[in-house]
Amino acid sequence: MLASILSFTVVAALLTVTPGVDTMLVLSQGLRGGRRTAVACGLGINTGLVCWAAASVLGLSALLAASHAAYEIVRLLGAAYLVYVGARGLLMTWRRRGGADGGAPVPGTETRRTALAAYRRGITTNLLNPKVGVFYISLLPQFAPAGHRSAAVMMLLAGIHLTLSIVWLTAMAWLASRVLRTLSTKVTTRLERISGAVMIGLGVRIAAQGS
Known part of the structure; x- marks a missing residue:
């Protein structure tokens, strides 16, 4: 049992730190609004991970994976949302350039409303990524020893993945806030534009990949 848990932890850690949508989204939000927004x-x-883990235990993720139409709808919605987030980020940088919103963001001035908006972007992006659900229903059982594939064991493995994700994304939030504080406004704006373009690219790639 312990060996299986340790093996899963290693695999989950490697998957967590692999650059992807979640990492890019947190970095882009941190560059835009600072640490509070990124966190x-x-x-x-x-x-969103908690919701997917609960869905996998209840069998809802399996239904999504089994239904090609449902999977495709969620996947395409997720791709469209990534394009929207990236395009919105690019638009905001161009508006700042024209002075439409009073200049670039100042570290430490994020509002509660901005943090709530970032939270909504995070959970929406995750819930519109059906691959997370497929990850839980396909990978977790492989690391649960035979005879120990109960809901409690599945939730334990999901909890390990969640913990790793919290640590990693918090580190990314800290990194983004440090970049925002140390670089010039001009350089930070360029990084925002790059992250926005990357988000659009990720959305287009997901839409074009198919299942």
Whole structure:
């Protein structure tokens, strides 16, 4: 049992730190609004993980994986949302350039409303990613020893993945806030534009991949 848990932890850690949508989203939110905004986005993503874990235990993820039409709908909605988030980020940088919103963001001035918006982006992006549900129903049982594939064991493995995700995304939030504080406004704006373009690219790639 312990060996299986340790093996899963290693695999989950490698998957967590592999650059993907979640990491890019937290970094982009941190560059835009600072640490509080990035942390809120990470909390939204991890809330989505909790929902997917519960769905996998209840068997809802299996239904999604079994239904090609449902999977495709969720996947395409997720891709469209990523394109929207990326495009919105790019639009905001161009508006700042024109002085439409009073200039670039200042570290430490994020509002509660901004943090809530980042939280919504995090949870929406995660819940519209059906691959997370497929990950739980396909990978977790492989690391649960025969005879120990109960709901409690599945939730334990999901909890390990959630913990790793919290640590990693919090670190990314800290990194983004440090970048925002140390780089010039011009450089930070360029990084925001790059992250926005990457988000659009990820959305387009997901839409074009198929299942």
